[in-house]
Amino acid sequence: MKQINTDIAIVGAGSAGLCAAIQAANTGAKVMVFDENHKAGGQLFKQIHKFFGSREHRAGTRGFLIGEQLLQEVENCGAEVHLNSVAYGIFDGNTLGIVEGEPHHETHYAVKAKKIILAGGAKENYMAFPGSTLPGVMGAGAAQTMINVNRVLPGEKIIMVGSGNVGLIVSYQLMQAGADVLAIVEGAPKIGGYGVHAGKIRRAGVPILVSHTILKAYGENEVEGAIIAQLDDHWNPIPGSEQDVKCDTICLAVGLNPMTELAYMAGCQMAFIPALGGHVPMHDEHMETTVPGVYVAGDITGVEEASTAMEEGNLAGLSAACALGYIDEAAAKEKEAAFLNRMAMLRSGEFGERRRTAKAEQVAAFHNYQKGIGVKDGE
Amino acid sequence: MAEKTRRVVEHPILPAQPDQKKVTIYYNGQPLEAVEGEPIAAALMNAGIRAFRKTVKLHEPRGIFCAIGRCTDCMMTVDGHPNTRTCVTYVKDGMKVESQDGYGKNEVVVK
Secondary structure (H helix, E strand, O other), X not given: OOEEEEEEEXXXXXXXXXXXXXHHHHOOOOEEEEOOOOOOOHHHHHOOOEOOOOHHHOOOOEHHHHHHHXXXXXXXXXXXXXXXXXXXXXXXXXXXXXXXXXXXXXXXXXXXXXXXXXXXXXXXXXXXXXXOOOOOEEEHHHHHHHHHHOOEOOOXXXXXXXXXXHHHHHHHHHHHOOOEEEEEEOOOXXXXXXXXXXXXXXXXXXXXXXOEEEEXXXXXXXXXXXXXXXXXOOOOEOOOXXXXXXXXXXEEOOOEEEXXXXXXXXXXXXXXXXXXXXXXXXXXXXXXXXXXXXXXXXXXXXXXXXXXXXXXXXXXXXXXXXXXXXXXXHHHHHHHXXXXXXXXXXXXXXXXXXXXXXXXXXXXXXXXXXXXXXXXXXX | OOOOOOEOOOOOOOOOOOOOOEEEEEEXXXXXXXXXXXEHHHHHHHOOOOOOEEOOOOOOEEOOOOOOOOOOOOEEEEOOXXXXXXXXXXXXXXXXXXXXXXXXXXXHHHO
8 A cells, every 4th residue: 555654644624634734834844634525624614603702813704714714824835635535544653544535436545644633623412302313303513514515404494402602603594594493492591602692593583492402303204393391490391381393404502522533543542521522632731642643633622612723723733843843942832822822812701711621621631641640450 | 396495595694606507416316406516415405305315224214414424314325326425425417316225225235
């Protein structure tokens, strides 16, 4: 099998992977990026809302335009981006197995890299209830992909389950695309996402039903309706509160989980941190995992949002290039300080605090593992 | 086949897409208008088709869940290849798309 050698190989050309590529390639390192999709940019091209943060976070710019900017920067930086390229495995000696090309016409090769950055992102959680496998029940992100990228409505009368930022933002975007959002159903007693997003939903006249759940979806061959009900203080449905809602689509915005398969395969030690979406690879302050030379960035290290993913990508790309001697430590330190500062801002405030604590726990887990603390026999 | 369109044409933020090339695909033998390069799943959804396959044991309908090629709920037989993820397989003129019951047409292979 053909083997290609490179300095840095990056898996995933989304917000984190592209930023890592730009940082690393701008130091002069040879960088290759692999992404299974036919277009780079990951989830950015679905995000048509304006981003938050400061000017350094490109705040006020819509996600898909940030995607365009990153594609331009990555083209200028000299990194090689391989699309339609699946990294199906990671083997000893920091080698990736790649299958590249159109379906049924692929070529197969290995990439041996001095440093590997895993930036494969996350996937949406599923929520089981009777009827939840019917066509018409889908992830909120899936609906967002259908309307904003593929430009097709998945349905016309929609119930959104979950009032975190994804549920709120996608509800609004479904309305912008021409659908009716009948209600947002939220199990918790309060709205999960930002007030500014919830306000837009309410001004549009869509009820956000807190302390409510979906009991079942029904329909012959696809969704024709749903039964929703109110929950008591112990999250049990209140008898008699059931409502039959005629809808054709049910979107699940119930969180995401990191796509950690390659990290597991590489042998990275994992920490279980529910606030970050489940099992996440332990990493140090420079995004390097417990497997030397394997770095992580973006949602694979814990589900946050695109701005943070970009900063983690910046940090991982810079750290990998610095470890290879492409940038001297003093210059790297200065850049790193700026990335860390912006990341701290993104993880501040009422909503960011939980993620900030969780990320600190993840880094602490890395150091404890290196010291042998909390490691069971045989591990 | 449903006549009305579900396409998002006018949008407050996203630009218009005047340069789309229309092609024909065949869904279970019936011609269906599609946009070249769009995912097969998008073309079917536009036509109001949302049940793409049936499960192996209980023959229950399944359709799009994740739309990013992860969950494999949207698999169909495309140009004779069973288990093709229609959310990340892109339309070409003349493509033959068939709903799949269980393992699909190459069932002999997986027995």
